[in-house]
Structures are given as structure tokens and as C-alpha cells.
Amino acid sequence: MTGCKPRPAMTGLQTPSGNESGNESGNESGNESGNEKFLEIFIKFTKKNIYHGKPVERTDHPHVVKVRGIGSGEPTVLGTRIMVRSIVEQYQLGSSVEELLWDYPRLSPAQIYDALAYYHDNRDEMDRLLDEATYEHWQPIIERIKHEQGKNLSE
Secondary structure, three states, X not given: OOOOOOOOOOEOOOOOXXXXXXXXXXXXXXXXXXXHHHHHHHHHHHOOOOXXXXXXXXXXOOOEEEEOOOHHHOEEEOOOOOEHHHHHHHHHOOOOHHHHHHHOOXXXXXXXXXXXXXXXXXXXXXXXXXXXXXXXXXXXXXXXXHXXXXXXXXX
């Protein structure tokens, strides 16, 4: 592959070349690479930069990204701040895909199914995130903080 240059790290909705046209040359009639086409669709889909220039890490799932600083970097549905964990929790509690679509009217069936597929493909990571989001996980930490605050107040 001669003539290929390394792809720079992208942040937010910045194109690989840094220009807003999404075209390396800035010429609208040129052929777009896959990355540029993805970013063009992404910009049209979100209609604004909801990630505020934060680095967007794509996953193997087209509708799931990780954004440092959004949801603590947890997997989220592309173009939203909806965490995959939230969708999986509801699904595990018995919600159907149709009910999830009702609860998340901005999401398409493809986005819901892709979030669930991401869970199944990344079970260890997602089970850890699900566990960390439970009351049982945080309750001892909260009690310890309350105890330490009470100790400091009585001194």
C-alpha cells in the first residue's frame, strides 16, 4: 500500500484531515474514504457535536462507541449519551426490544440489537460494569464514607 499515510488520532467530530468537509483534499468532488464517509454520516446523524471534542473510540459494533468523559468511558450508543449498560439492564429485567424502543424513542431497532450484541461479545467487561452499577457494590463504600464523615464531625 504505497502512498498511504498513518491515520492520526481523531477527536470528537474532527475529520482525519482536520477540515470540516470530510474530504482530505477539501475538494467535494473527490472520493471519500470509509472514515470520512463514517464521519459525514455521524455528523448528519447527531446534528451537533454532543461529544464536545472528546476522543471517540470506535468498537467492532457500528452503533457502539466509547467516549472518554461520557459515561466514564463506558460503551454508549453512537450519537447519544445512552450507555449500553442501561439497555442491557432493562433487557435483563424483562423488557422486550419493542419496550426498549418505547423507552428510548431516539434509538432504532438496529441500535438496540447492536447494544445487546455488544454485551454478548464483551461479556466480561459488561458484567463488571453491570456489577459496579449495583447498590450492593456501592453500599459498603457509602457506609464507609458516612462513617468517616461522622468520625470527622465528632472530632
